[in-house]
Amino acid sequence: MSEPVIILVDADACPVKEEVYRVAERYGLRVHIVANSFINVPRHPLIERVLVPAGPDAADDWIAERARPGVIVVTQDIPLAARALKAGAEAIGPTGRTHTQDSIGMALATRNLMEDLRSAGETTRGPKPFAPRDRSNFLSALDLAVNRLKRAGHPTG
Numbered sequence: 001m002s003e004p005v006i007i008l009v010d011a012d013a014c015p016v017k018e019e020v021y022r023v024a025e026r027y028g029l030r031v032h033i034v035a036n037s038f039i040n041v042p043r044h045p046l047i048e049r050v051l052v053p054a055g056p057d058a059a060d061d062w063i064a065e066r067a068r069p070g071v072i073v074v075t076q077d078i079p080l081a082a083r084a085l086k087a088g089a090e091a092i093g094p095t096g097r098t099h100t101q102d103s104i105g106m107a108l109a110t111r112n113l114m115e116d117l118r119s120a121g122e123t124t125r126g127p128k129p130f131a132p133r134d135r136s137n138f139l140s141a142l143d144l145a146v147n148r149l150k151r152a153g154h155p156t157g
Helices: 017-027 058-066 078-086 101-119 132-151
Strands: 006-010 030-035 047-051 071-074 090-092
Touching: 006 017, 006 058, 017 030, 017 132, 030 058, 058 078, 071 078, 071 132, 078 090, 090 132
Parallel strands: 006 030, 006 071, 030 047, 071 090
Antiparallel strands: none
16 A cells, blocks of 8 residues: 655745645645744644754755655745655645656756856846735645545545
8 A cells, every 4th residue: 555645845935835724634634834933733633833943954854854655745945846756756836836857857957047147146036926826726736636646546534
């Protein structure tokens, strides 16, 4: 029997935590909300707050160490998404962008290029503001990922 589906959320700046809670409740999925500062989470037996030590990669490391097939990682951090994919997990951004082995290389390259330009003094635009359509796209992507994992034999609820 495969491992059950769980959701790991890189929560410090995640705008879709409420959506994760709704989907998790619908399917009976365990959720770990991972942050290095206190975040309110609903009192629910399937939702766990994980407080990691302060540090630039503490939450990412905690999540990456637990990534495996059957895990859905919710993050806007491209390097963390790459680590999750390498471990066999699913990786979804808050805008609904589902990362794959085929797409993550280009996403990492673009991220690194933009970081290099900023460090060289170039003015670059940041990400687009989070929009209601992003929330809808995320819900759809998360629902698709859960159903794909269920079909692959990973149990839910």
